[in-house]
Structure formats: structure tokens, C-alpha cells
Amino acid sequence: EDQVTQSPEALRLQEGESSSLNCSYTVSGLRGLFWYRQDPGKGPEFLFTLYSAGEEKEKERLKATLTKKESFLHITAPKPEDSATYLCAVVPGTASKLTFGTGTRLQVTL
Amino acid sequence: DGGITQSPKYLFRKEGQNVTLSCEQNLNHDAMYWYRQDPGQGLRLIYYSQIVNDFQKGDIAEGYSVSREKKESFPLTVTSAQKNPTAFYLCASSRRTSGGTGELFFGEGSRLTVL
Numbered sequence: 001e002d003q004v005t006q007s008p009e010a011l012r013l014q015e016g017e018s019s020s021l022n023c024s025y026t027v028s029g030l031r032g033l034f035w036y037r038q039d040p041g042k043g044p045e046f047l048f049t050l051y052s053a054g055e056e057k058e059k060e061r062l063k064a065t066l067t068k069k070e071s072f073l074h075i076t077a078p079k080p081e082d083s084a085t086y087l088c089a090v091v092p093g094t095a096s097k098l099t100f101g102t103g104t105r106l107q108v109t110l
Numbered sequence: 111d112g113g114i115t116q117s118p119k120y121l122f123r124k125e126g127q128n129v130t131l132s133c134e135q136n137l138n139h140d141a142m143y144w145y146r147q148d149p150g151q152g153l154r155l156i157y158y159s160q161i162v163n164d165f166q167k168g169d170i171a172e173g174y175s176v177s178r179e180k181k182e183s184f185p186l187t188v189t190s191a192q193k194n195p196t197a198f199y200l201c202a203s204s205r206r207t208s209g210g211t212g213e214l215f216f217g218e219g220s221r222l223t224v225l
Contacts, residue, residue: 043116
């Protein structure tokens with residue numbers, strides 16, 4: 001069965017304190033891995049797509065990386081506006097739909 | 111501005127009643143999806159449609175029904191057969207119909223509470 005596990009469940013950082021979120025996956029083949037950001041009471045917002053091991057994508061303070069077993073979302077010098085839940089999802093090679101993880105809830109304080 | 115509009119944002123229902131959640135998109139996307147989100151669980155796919163007049167069941171379709179009569183619209187009906195309907199419902203769309211794209215555009219969600 002395809003599985004996506006995100007850790008930690010929750011993370012509290014001070015402004016400027018860099019860290020990483022983890023997304024490990026077990027799928028039969030991987031068509032793509034996706035990161036989304038979700039603010040409370042809102043729909044998720046697409047951030048990145050990664051297709052193959054070694055690939056990296058960056059956007060402002062966020063950088064996503066991919067290995068054969070997991071993906072990391074690195075947050076450099078976060079600001080309070082980066083506070084949100086970050087969701088990871090995969091499209092397995094045998095499926096035609098996304099499998100989502102449960103997310104990491106990030107809080108950045110002053 | 112292009113986007114996905116869900117309505118209503120909040121909905122209260124008595125047990126035994128059917129309710130319909132609206133989803134409209136003006137992105138000219140072929141594919142549309144309905145997800146359910148519960149605390150501590152990942153988004154779960156209810157139904158999806160890759161083309162007008164066609165749709166497929168997702169992982170948790172029991173107690174739900176959909177229609178796709180227009181490209182822009184994909185309403186979801188939560189029937190009385192759904193045992194635990196209280197949840198946050200999200201509609202999404204995507205550019206391509208192949209399974210390879212995971213770039214979904216989501217609406218703001220509809221929160222359904224059964225009293």
C-alpha cells in the first residue's frame with residue numbers, strides 16, 4: 001500500500017531559526033512528489049513538484065529536495081508569515097491520483 | 111481573476127438530510143476533484159472527473175454523489191447514507207487529465223457540520 005509519512009507533526013521555530021520538514025514515502029514507483037502549503041481554514045496552495053532523486057526546487061525561503069525514499073522541505077530564516085501546515089503528496093507510478101500525508105504544522109514566533 | 115469558488119463556506123445539516131456543495135472553476139481545467147479533510151488525517155479523495163459527463167470514485171465515495179454536466183462545475187452531494195459527514199470539504203482542479211500532474215488548484219473549502 002502506498003504511504004506518505006510526514007514528520008514532525010508540529011514544529012515551533014523562532015524567527016530566523018532554520019529547520020527542515022520531512023516527508024518519507026513508500027510507493028510502487030514515483031511519478032512525482034508535491035509540496036503544498038495550507039493556512040488555517042483555507043485550501044492548500046501548490047508550492048513545488050519534484051520528479052527524480054537529486055532534484056531541488058527553491059522559492060523564497062523554502063527549498064525542497066528529493067531522494068529515493070524521502071523529501072525535505074528546508075526553511076531558511078523563517079518569518080511569522082511562514083506559519084502554516086505543509087502537506088506532502090505523491091503520485092505513485094501505478095495510480096492516477098495523489099496520496100497525501102497528514103502534514104506538518106509549523107509555527108514561527110517573533 | 112481565475113480560480114475555484116466553493117459555496118457555501120459553512121453549512122449545518124440535520125441528520126437524515128442531503129446537502130449539495132457547489133464548486134465552480136474558471137481556469138478552463140479539464141480535471142476536477144473532491145477531497146475530504148479531517149483532523150489528523152491526510153486529504154482523502156472522494157470523487158474525481160477528468161472530462162465532462164464522466165467521473166470516477168475515489169477512496170471514500172460511499173455516501174456521496176457527484177455530477178459533471180459542465181466543464182466549469184462539479185457539485186458534490188452528501189447524502190444521508192454518509193455515516194460521518196462532519197468534515198472540511200475541498201474542491202480542486204488541474205490542467206491535465208493524466209495522472210502525472212499533482213499541481214492541483216484548490217478552492218477555499220466548505221465546512222459541513224451535522225447537528
